[in-house]
Amino acid sequence: MASIAARRLGKELKEIHSEGCPVGINLVKADDFETWWFTIEVMGESEYKGEVYTLQFRFDGQYPISSPAVQFVITDGRQAPIHPHVYSNGHICASILGNEWSPVLSVTAVCVTLQSMLASCKKKERPADNDRYVRHAPDNPKKTQFHYDDDTV
Amino acid sequence: MSRDRAAVRELVIAPWTKHGTTDYDGRGTDLTPSSPALVLPPFSFSLLCTMGNTSSSGGRGHHDESVDYGSLVPQGVYTGPRDWNHAIVSQLIVARKLAPFYRPLEDYEESWDDDQLLAARKELNPRPENSEQPSRSDSIHSLSSKSSSKRSIPNREQARPEAAVYRGAMECPICFLYYPSNINRSRCCDQAICTECFVQIKRNEPTATHLVSEPAACPFCVQDNFGIVYRPPLWKAGIGSDASAPSWPEPPKESTQPLTHRRRQKSYSADSPEVVTTDQIRPDWESKLAAVRAAVARRANRRIVMRQVGDRLIPVGVTSGRIHALNSEEVAEAAEGGGSRRRRRHGGNSQLEQFMSIPGQDLEELMLMEAMRLSLIEHEEQQRKEAEEKRKQEEEDAAATNARGSPSETGTSHVSGPQTISGSGSSTLATLPSNLSVQFSSEASLAAPSASQQSREPLNTGKPNSRSNSRSRASAFTTDHESSNGEPSNSRNQRTTNPPPFSALNAALASASTAAAILGNSQSSNQEAHTPVSPTARESTNPFLVMAQKEEQTRNLSPHNLTQTAPTSSDDHPQRPPVPLKLSTPSSPRTSQDRSDHGLNDQLSSHGHLASASNSEPFPSSQKRKSQLGAESEQECNDLMSRDNGQRVTSPPDG
Numbered sequence: 001m002a003s004i005a006a007r008r009l010g011k012e013l014k015e016i017h018s019e020g021c022p023v024g025i026n027l028v029k030a031d032d033f034e035t036w037w038f039t040i041e042v043m044g045e046s047e048y049k050g051e052v053y054t055l056q057f058r059f060d061g062q063y064p065i066s067s068p069a070v071q072f073v074i075t076d077g078r079q080a081p082i083h084p085h086v087y088s089n090g091h092i093c094a095s096i097l098g099n100e101w102s103p104v105l106s107v108t109a110v111c112v113t114l115q116s117m118l119a120s121c122k123k124k125e126r127p128a129d130n131d132r133y134v135r136h137a138p139d140n141p142k143k144t145q146f147h148y149d150d151d152t153v
Numbered sequence: 154m155s156r157d158r159a160a161v162r163e164l165v166i167a168p169w170t171k172h173g174t175t176d177y178d179g180r181g182t183d184l185t186p187s188s189p190a191l192v193l194p195p196f197s198f199s200l201l202c203t204m205g206n207t208s209s210s211g212g213r214g215h216h217d218e219s220v221d222y223g224s225l226v227p228q229g230v231y232t233g234p235r236d237w238n239h240a241i242v243s244q245l246i247v248a249r250k251l252a253p254f255y256r257p258l259e260d261y262e263e264s265w266d267d268d269q270l271l272a273a274r275k276e277l278n279p280r281p282e283n284s285e286q287p288s289r290s291d292s293i294h295s296l297s298s299k300s301s302s303k304r305s306i307p308n309r310e311q312a313r314p315e316a317a318v319y320r321g322a323m324e325c326p327i328c329f330l331y332y333p334s335n336i337n338r339s340r341c342c343d344q345a346i347c348t349e350c351f352v353q354i355k356r357n358e359p360t361a362t363h364l365v366s367e368p369a370a371c372p373f374c375v376q377d378n379f380g381i382v383y384r385p386p387l388w389k390a391g392i393g394s395d396a397s398a399p400s401w402p403e404p405p406k407e408s409t410q411p412l413t414h415r416r417r418q419k420s421y422s423a424d425s426p427e428v429v430t431t432d433q434i435r436p437d438w439e440s441k442l443a444a445v446r447a448a449v450a451r452r453a454n455r456r457i458v459m460r461q462v463g464d465r466l467i468p469v470g471v472t473s474g475r476i477h478a479l480n481s482e483e484v485a486e487a488a489e490g491g492g493s494r495r496r497r498r499h500g501g502n503s504q505l506e507q508f509m510s511i512p513g514q515d516l517e518e519l520m521l522m523e524a525m526r527l528s529l530i531e532h533e534e535q536q537r538k539e540a541e542e543k544r545k546q547e548e549e550d551a552a553a554t555n556a557r558g559s560p561s562e563t564g565t566s567h568v569s570g571p572q573t574i575s576g577s578g579s580s581t582l583a584t585l586p587s588n589l590s591v592q593f594s595s596e597a598s599l600a601a602p603s604a605s606q607q608s609r610e611p612l613n614t615g616k617p618n619s620r621s622n623s624r625s626r627a628s629a630f631t632t633d634h635e636s637s638n639g640e641p642s643n644s645r646n647q648r649t650t651n652p653p654p655f656s657a658l659n660a661a662l663a664s665a666s667t668a669a670a671i672l673g674n675s676q677s678s679n680q681e682a683h684t685p686v687s688p689t690a691r692e693s694t695n696p697f698l699v700m701a702q703k704e705e706q707t708r709n710l711s712p713h714n715l716t717q718t719a720p721t722s723s724d725d726h727p728q729r730p731p732v733p734l735k736l737s738t739p740s741s742p743r744t745s746q747d748r749s750d751h752g753l754n755d756q757l758s759s760h761g762h763l764a765s766a767s768n769s770e771p772f773p774s775s776q777k778r779k780s781q782l783g784a785e786s787e788q789e790c791n792d793l794m795s796r797d798n799g800q801r802v803t804s805p806p807d808g
Contacts, residue, residue, distance in 0.1 A: 003232055004230055004231050004232065004328055007230075007259075007328070007329070007330070008327075008328060008329050011329040012329075061232065061233075062231075062233050064327060064328075065231070065233075065327075065350075065353045065354070099357070100375070102370075102372040102373070102375065103327045103350065103353075103354075103372050104326055104327060104372045104373055
């Protein structure tokens with residue numbers, strides 16, 4: 001019996017294959033229901049014009065009730081965009097990936113959201129605490145999110 | 154920003170009003186959901202089924218669990234823990250206030266006939282589902298016919314209600330599976346959600362550092378207090394179906410059933426009787442929260458007991474944090490001048506045992522205790538050696554014995570700068586006034602009543618003094634720094650070297666922050682006045698210190714959170730990212746292009762705000778500001794915290 005995650009991701013994937021990704025977003029690989037890669041490019045005028053980044057999604061068995069672990073890929077010569085909410089290790093600080101995740105969101109919806117996060121950037125810079133964070137960051141950005149959930153309020 | 158949000162929402166909501174019918178209210182009163190008390194015993198139920206297209210027959214073994222061709226138990230869409238209250242969920246289903254767990258269809262086509270419908274039902278449960286019956290009804294032996302849907306095909310196809318309920322099936326926008334059109338609807342925005350998904354949505358579990366448990370938000374429109382409204386079909390089958398009237402007066406027709414859902418005009422408030430909220434099916438959330446809060450409170454009340462040896466403070470234990478017990482003990486202690494607690498100076502062993510016996514003490518604390526114990530042993534060993542050396546030296550240099558200073562008691566000093574208090578002899582430690590720390594903290598921390606009370610708590614009048622937390626912290630800062638300067642530590646019973654200069658300013662600062670934390674606890678409105686820990690404290694690397702501060706931080710946060718919960722959530726609400734509602738519109742099946750475009754537009758428009766907001770102000774929301782406050786004083790704690798801090802800096806995508 002396939003898990004809910006696999007079943008839903010299967011449907012999302014089918015939809016991506018049949019209807020394509022939104023503009024500026026392309027599926028790189030989705031060989032299983034654990035890790036997917038997308039390229040993401042900001043269309044139109046922006047700080048990131050002409051730059052292509054790679055997003056990695058990691059899913060656990062409770063997706064979509066639990067959020068996917070989403071980050072930029074920084075291996076294989078790929079870079080994380082320089083953005084106030086993106087750490088140099090690729091981790092992304094976005095509430096919809098953490099405590100404001102909704103199971104209604106889909107993979108492409110997350111891509112689009114992050115795309116527009118980049119598009120709205122006015123100044124390319126790293127988060128203020130980038131170095132400190134990156135030094136101790138867990139592999140899985142969701143672990144960070146966990147502490148974030150813990151301590152925010 | 155919030156205005157824009159509202160605009161977006163209005164835009165989304167607007168189409169619904171066009172329909173204008175509140176058909177839920179128009180529902181006949183005779184269809185009021187039956188109360189759980191009306192549940193019929195399985196026997197009577199199965200015997201009363203007489204219709205040809207019977208909803209059930211001899212299947213008493215499982216049909217007693219069926220409601221309107223759905224089940225009382227999940228069909229296995231989710232594999233995680235089923236941590237909701239099953240009895241309540243069953244009751245709600247029987248009462249027709251929550252859709253039964255229908256077996257979902259993997260796909261759905263309008264053109265499918267019954268067989269295809271039934272075949273499309275997911276075989277999710279390990280236990281075969283039970284509804285379909287061969288045409289010969291009523292025979293007990295058909296109990297054996299847990300036949301697959303395929304085998305039940307033979308005849309009477311269009312009449313089979315268990316297939317007919319799937320006419321006009323709706324896709325649940327969360328699990329992407331199809332369910333009969335009598336699906337739950339979110340109370341706020343009228344979106345479909347199947348029961349399997351609904352029972353998965355819950356509050357975040359409270360943790361020791363996150364003492365707020367906010368009600369789950371609607372996954373569609375992120376309104377707080379997610380709840381659903383269920384409109385049962387106009388007929389009943391299975392449990393609760395009327396005994397005298399045919400349970401299936403009018404089998405659902407494909408033409409009527411799918412059309413019955415009109416967009417609601419109004420939304421239901423979370424407390425209206427039709428609504429089932431996520432809290433209702435997990436009534437234990439309150440006790441869970443209370444338990445975590447109690448644990449945190451206990452931990453926050455705990456103080457590290459320091460023992461002063463010479464100019465050094467050695468952590469020798471942790472108070473239990475059970476403040477009432479401590480108070481009485483404290484009284485007794487004050488009366489008899491320090492009896493019972495004296496055993497603490499034997500080191501961490503007794504403490505360790507004590508901790509072992511307290512349920513709920515976590516490993517972290519035990520490890521801390523052990524570290525303290527080892528540190529103490531090591532220190533005593535070192536002292537012993539030094540004492541021996543010193544004694545040898547003194548024997549040679551006989552004149553020196555009683556001349557000089559005492560251990561530093563500079564904690565009592567005020568802002569007058571480095572200062573020492575000379576004791577009069579080698580027994581200084583034992584004879585120090587027992588109210589030392591009280592004196593200190595009440596003077597240094599503005600004589601706050603609660604502060605002095607707190608700081609008195611761990612007071613130990615035993616020979617090696619142990620200090621209140623504020624005192625300990627203050628001293629420990631300096632001792633930590635001083636000892637790194639290579640000052641020799643002092644032997645226990647000997648008069649010692651001159652105490653190092655003590656920074657009273659640091660002490661005052663640190664202890665003021667302690668007092669502020671305590672005050673913040675007792676009067677949460679004072680929260681804003683909380684002063685960050687002094688720079689010295691921030692740089693400190695003393696683990697015990699850190700521990701103390703951390704505890705205070707936690708303690709400090711808690712009352713704040715409690716009082717702020719309501720405003721926060723309402724405040725916070727408009728910032729949530731707009732979810733493209735369109736994607737789950739029942740009349741237009743999900744299309745990715747559709748969804749993405751809307752998502753893009755929504756996100757883009759709101760992102761404009763983010764950019765400006767976050768440029769001018771790193772913590773756009775009040776919530777973020779609040780956490781900044783917390784973060785500052787927390788910074789020194791550990792890396793973990795610094796990570797959080799990093800997280801906090803980020804604002805939600807729409808500001």
